Amino acid sequence: MNARRTLATTARVLTQIRHDPRTIALLVVVPCFLIGLVAWIFSNGRAFQTIGPAMIAVFPFIVMFTVTSVITLRERRSGTLERLLALPLAKADFIVGYALAFALLAAIQVTAAVSFAVWVCGLTISGDVLLFFAAALTDAVLGTSLGLLVSAFATSEFQAVQFLPALVFPQILLGGLFLPRAQLPDVLHAVGDWLPLTHTMDAISAVAADSHGTGWVLDELAVAAAYAVGALLLGALTLRRRTP
Amino acid sequence: MPPGAARHPTTVVDISDLTVRRGGRDVIPNLTLAIPAGQVVGLLGPSGCGKSTLIRSIVGTQRTRGGTVTVLGRPAGTRSLRHRIGYVTQAPSVYDDLTIVQNVRYFCRILGSSRGDIPRVVETTGLEPVQDRLVGTLSGGERSRLSLAVALLGRPELLVLDEPTVGVDPLLRRRLWEMFHDLADAGSSLLVSSHVMDEAGRCDRIVLMRDGGVLADDSPGALLTTTGAADVEAAFVALVGASASGRGSSQDASP
Numbered sequence: 285m286n287a288r289r290t291l292a293t294t295a296r297v298l299t300q301i302r303h304d305p306r307t308i309a310l311l312v313v314v315p316c317f318l319i320g321l322v323a324w325i326f327s328n329g330r331a332f333q334t335i336g337p338a339m340i341a342v343f344p345f346i347v348m349f350t351v352t353s354v355i356t357l358r359e360r361r362s363g364t365l366e367r368l369l370a371l372p373l374a375k376a377d378f379i380v381g382y383a384l385a386f387a388l389l390a391a392i393q394v395t396a397a398v399s400f401a402v403w404v405c406g407l408t409i410s411g412d413v414l415l416f417f418a419a420a421l422t423d424a425v426l427g428t429s430l431g432l433l434v435s436a437f438a439t440s441e442f443q444a445v446q447f448l449p450a451l452v453f454p455q456i457l458l459g460g461l462f463l464p465r466a467q468l469p470d471v472l473h474a475v476g477d478w479l480p481l482t483h484t485m486d487a488i489s490a491v492a493a494d495s496h497g498t499g500w501v502l503d504e505l506a507v508a509a510a511y512a513v514g515a516l517l518l519g520a521l522t523l524r525r526r527t528p
Numbered sequence: 529m530p531p532g533a534a535r536h537p538t539t540v541v542d543i544s545d546l547t548v549r550r551g552g553r554d555v556i557p558n559l560t561l562a563i564p565a566g567q568v569v570g571l572l573g574p575s576g577c578g579k580s581t582l583i584r585s586i587v588g589t590q591r592t593r594g595g596t597v598t599v600l601g602r603p604a605g606t607r608s609l610r611h612r613i614g615y616v617t618q619a620p621s622v623y624d625d626l627t628i629v630q631n632v633r634y635f636c637r638i639l640g641s642s643r644g645d646i647p648r649v650v651e652t653t654g655l656e657p658v659q660d661r662l663v664g665t666l667s668g669g670e671r672s673r674l675s676l677a678v679a680l681l682g683r684p685e686l687l688v689l690d691e692p693t694v695g696v697d698p699l700l701r702r703r704l705w706e707m708f709h710d711l712a713d714a715g716s717s718l719l720v721s722s723h724v725m726d727e728a729g730r731c732d733r734i735v736l737m738r739d740g741g742v743l744a745d746d747s748p749g750a751l752l753t754t755t756g757a758a759d760v761e762a763a764f765v766a767l768v769g770a771s772a773s774g775r776g777s778s779q780d781a782s783p
Contacts, residue, residue: 289638292637293634300623366589371638371639
């Protein structure tokens, strides 16, 4: 691996996205719009205080997962990946370069979404606000890593988009969006314990309600980060210099 | 041929008994070929004859089934070769949502060549007038020239170009061939594929391919002399006819 090549890849991806202002606008506006909609739906009562944090876990995760898998798939299909792999570029340079670029986008998106939820929609964060940002950012980066990985298993944009209901929706359901995890059947609760998104959803909800200590939250985020790194490693392994 | 006879010091690519299987059939059944150094070698043959597969085997992006491919003295695909080969894929592999200069700059950083190389390759391929335009707005010919410009970065010893002149106007095509010869004069070796037979006359040497095999490997002049044909296309037809009748009576009897 080589820092110059990794950062060159990050800069290149960011330049590409800069030429597509509509994608940037969608990245920032869509999660805010959805969070605002949910806040409005639950405006009679206190349900938004429990659902709001889960929304901040879910929407950036979905958006980053989709954007990443489609953009990476485009690179695989356009022939530029074949060219890059015939050049002195390590697979890790490519994957980490992409991950850094999308992590930066995720940071922008999460800042917008959290600010909107707190200052416009009136979401109360009882715990540390910085820790809340950190948890939300880990969550979005996790979405990015999983998106990078699944793009390897899709041969068309249609398939990449189908991975969303196939791989992401079950994680949202078992992560406790509709029914708190404590009330799930035992088997589903146990399955949920092993899903990546569960850990960031739990961490984000815990900071919002200030129900667990900082150490516990950091442990959950560490597990999520381990999943993200594992997905990136697997993603690097799926890059083949020689193809059939 | 005794073993090692093809390992002439002045060859850049040595292929022996190469077999490549794709989609359940041997697209290259058993191919042996040597590419001389310092020349412009044309790889000619109809679409689907295995040119791109052979090129990908040389560059090291093709999974092969058997045989050896030695490039610049090392097995194809070796890490140290990635600095020494310039490769242009058949479809221009550049980023549509970057400008020409941004594309070249990115690949320049990946190769670690000096920034002074950027204006040089843009100028060589005649792209300065459009250098700040987004690639997505360019014509097909400009995109393939950009793909070529990227391959010229770092002055590679071997340039492998898969159909670089497709969709290029005749004047520019002539300029590109002149540039290929300039590069060869400066010490590079070039392998240029084309399915247009009349480009054969511009090569120092031509390799005619058909059905994944080498039909002829000679200089254009010698090829015309041995076949008695007026042009390379006629030579191709004559060679196909000769190899078909040479396979025996069962072949001749088929309708």
